[in-house]
Amino acid sequence: MNNSRNTVATATPGETATGNRRLWPLLTLPALGVGVLVLIAASFFAGTARASELGDAGALVRWALPAAKALHHSSMAITIASLVFAAAILPRSTRPKRPAPGEHNTDGGQTHPAFARTMNLAAAAGSLWTVSAAAVLIFTFWDLVGQPMSTDPSYTAAMLDYVLNISVGKAWAWMIVIAAITSSLAFGVRSPGWVGATAVFSLAGILPMSLIGHAAGGDDHWGAVNSIMLHLVGVCLWFGGIVVLAALAPLLATKAPGRFPGARPILAGTVLHRFSALATIAIVLVAGSGVVNASIRITGWDQWMTPYGWLVIAKAVATLGLGALGLAHRRRVIPALEAGKLSATRAAWLVVGAEAVVMAAAMGLATVLARTAPPTPDTAPELPTPARLLTGYELPPPLTNASYVEVWRWDWLWIAIVAFLAIAYLWAMVTVRRRGDKWSILLTISWMVGLGCLFYFTSGALAVYGKILFSVHMVDHMALTMVAPLFLVIGSPVTLALKALGSRTDGTRGPREWILVLVHSKFSALVTNPLFAAANFAGSIVIFYETDIFGLRCATTWATS
Template identity: 35%
Template sequence: MTVNDSATATEPARRRRRSGLAPLLIVGALLAAMVAVALTALSAEDRYAVALLPDPGALTGYGIAAVRVITDIGAVLCIGSLLFAAFLVPPKTSGVLTIDGYAAVRTAMWSAVVWFAGALASIPFTIADALGRPVEDLDPSLVVEFTGALEQAKAWLITAGIALVIAVAARFVVSWGWTTTLFLLAVVGLLPVAVTGHSSSGGQHDLATNSLLYHLVAAALWGGGLVALLAHGRRRGDHVDLAARRFSMLALACWLTLAVSGVINALVRVRLDDLFDTPYGLLVLGKIAALAVLGAIGAYHRERSLREITTSGSASALVRMAAVEVLIMLGTIGLAVALSRTPPPQEVAAQLSNVELLIGYTLDGPPTFLRLLFDWRFDLVYGTAAIVAGVAYLLGVRRLRKRGDAWPVGRTIAWTLGCLTILIATSSGIGRYAPAMFSVHMTSHMLLSMLAPVLLVLGGPVTLALRALPAAGKDAPPGPREWLLAAVHSPVSRALTHPIVALALFVGSFFALYFSGLFDSALNYHWAHLAMNAHFLLAGYVFYWPVIGVDPAPRRLPHLARLGLVFASMPFHAFFGVILMSKQTVIGELFYRGLTLPWVPDLLADQRLGGGIAWASGEIPLLVVVITLLAQWIRADERDARRLDRREEVTGDADLEAYNEMLRKLAGPKK
């Protein structure tokens, strides 16, 4: 980020930013707010009756829906504008944003301001709604008190903080790297409210929350990216054809994701026979209809608008149809808000056990060997990620083979086994029982942090991607290959792969998570389980990547330093397992006792079993890593020796003669 670049880009951006979108967005926002308020009124009585709360009045009941609509629109526009600046239009060769990218970032800044203001305004409305009291009667001290007590209010506060950071940073950002960082932060800003809504509680809340995460991110990328593309077309920016092609592929993926995740979320919350005779079911049908219309318009774009842009360079058809699509999409946001304010039919009459309330589903009995292997519950986040990663890798290998390039079979096997390990750790009986028993949780933890990363780094995914993806070419807009290279060589990658940082994350997080009380608090939230699994995988990957990874790491360590790093980590893992086995208090006792599982009468014994699993399963992979590292060291020495031999064949004894000559000069003249 440089002030000079920002100053030079400001005036042109202001001249070209007048795209005439403001009236369209205002009309769309009003439409969405009216849809949300009107449809919320249909189920207001049911909502408060289910919660056994008095009706807080029209201002609270309808105001919270209207504020939520405005907040969601601000979030969608912010994310879409940053997506556009980072990936849909190319930056300059120096990495500085072009005028079009800078205009999108400025739009993101103002959208983040709206997002921030809406998130702050949502806090008192959320508290009033939860207490069944009119928002206008809330005392400020009560708002402060319940902001820290209510999870939804706390989530809005976190969201407001993220939006504020984006709004301030976007004022100064002019580089591609920082724009990408802000985009990722904006996507993260969607998560706090999503993981604390009604999908995060009750039966099947693991499936409901996971599907909702996919749904929200896909909707934000599609809706926000569409508005940004429309603004770009109306101001006749550069590279409209490139931006339209890239967005078309993204929109198709988002549409499919919305369809699948929406169906899963609906099936969790409503039965098929409730679709036509309950307010919740009718709203679901309305979203399905809107999604179908949007999909049809998107298909038209791919068939007609892209062809027109490619042949004539005109974006008029894109602008006309995108305006209609934006209005429908903003109306769909109103439908979604109304849906989030409507209690599902199953929630009204649900009688759930403690196990269902706490982990989202039932367990059929003790975790026998057969149950751990075959009692599967597919994890929509990590199970899907494992399958997609495996398929993408095999497609990359296929592309290399089709053009006659070789790829080691061992790397393919390692990557496939790594993806299979993630699938088993999260979706098999191990993943099903992990939230309920500490010993099974530790088994999943070891698979994700100790085994899966070892196999994944041996697969060399970055090297495969760099060979399979086409290079952009000189003076051509950067594409996925260049984005990947930028990520590998980014300051974040260099910082994470620093030996001290990687070691601290890998071994220090064990102690910080389980012995600080953090794990006790995390047990109550599904999102915390998702975050823990992500941390286990990433911490293991950034540790093993510079140690035995096939891919070139941002920091290249000599083999002796790699070996020392592995040996340095081994005592910590053994010590961690010994502490767990000897600990006299139960970690997460309140949560585990609340489950009242009859086959776990002694929680301390189960914890000691988990400690033994951590000790045994932690040392074995490290020994395998040491053996692998020594084998790589030997092969590297052999390659160096062969290279020296080949050089000597070309140069003869030139190096030896030069060395002897240096010794003679040092010895001085003979007397």
């Protein structure tokens, strides 16, 4: 590789085609071995490898269940990350071109090898995701039964009841459906729009896991569910992204067929920068949600000395180590690669190999942690109050004027959304101003006021009392649909984003390109039409509250969401 940033790297001595083909197993096998060893060691340390005194399904289930879960979590993360890479990081063709007026095809040349390999990886990992989800469903059933696996016909009816009526069984059944649909789409779709839609749909697999995860039955049920959801999003993008980089590593030192503007070695320069930005968001999600989960499950200093506490500490150390590696790669490895001071293969070892080993250890710890009894039980009281049965929480104090500022219940999903939107807006404003363009401070204030309203309406007293008082619920509903959006729209976030984000010339769709696709889509034209918006606003309220839909919502778990 020469010293120019915009040239395509050629193979250096020692980086032959045969060597590149061998790079993929060399990068993944050490991580796989470390992950298995950590899984086994952590299982013995936490005691999950020992037979249960209340009912034991046998050694096969005790070891097969965590192995199947590790395989499931890994394949789901790889599938999601592969689709995200294909939708927003990698070029789709070797010779992209700008469309002529009235033309929609922006591809020329051949399918880019990196794109083709990533979509194949998504399809293969999606198939494994489906099979492993089925295996987890079966093994969790026998783990719940507490008896060795049997072919007795009586268990067939019991398993059907498990899938149809037990929350864990229903969650894993939905997981199989989501995984099967995602893998089928990954096999068939190749257009940018469909790839992007498939990537968004694949994230639906996170929902069943968050609903049945550890802490979901604790005192702060929805806080735990939302934090687990954010944690899983970060893990999937981060861990899965590392595996995708490893899969593309054999293309590092080969010349990309068909030059296009800004062409660079696959994974080097541009692609590494894009993944680095994605990984930064992921590590913030993983670390922040991990702190929330730990605070729910560990409520005393002495509980840190339990097996659960030590596993949490070990996982936190691994996460911090991964963050330090990512920062070092961003500041040293990527600039050295772009400057020609580092070979492509060496960069692959540093960026992919090192992080893959630590990430595999973290995944092994997480798998055992999910099966380890926490020091603070997440079981509901033996005689729960009606309020807890209906909403998942005890009744708050009587509503007074002071309650509107004193009573809070943190909704971590909305807190994360608000924090992200605030940081992104400020970054965009600073970027635009540094370039010499103007941006009104009044628009910024309006945006921040809107986010402040959104934060209060989802975590403040209106959200707390809205679960038990219909009048407060309607005030909160109106505020969410009429007050917060007003200030947010005045802030002109789309205009600011288009000003701050740069255009891509390599045929990929980044944030700016996807914003333009959504803004100019027929769906956007429909929902932003004043007549449709008015009919939707008024009609949805009438349909929801004047039909059986409202009663159905109150009778299901989603009533407390």
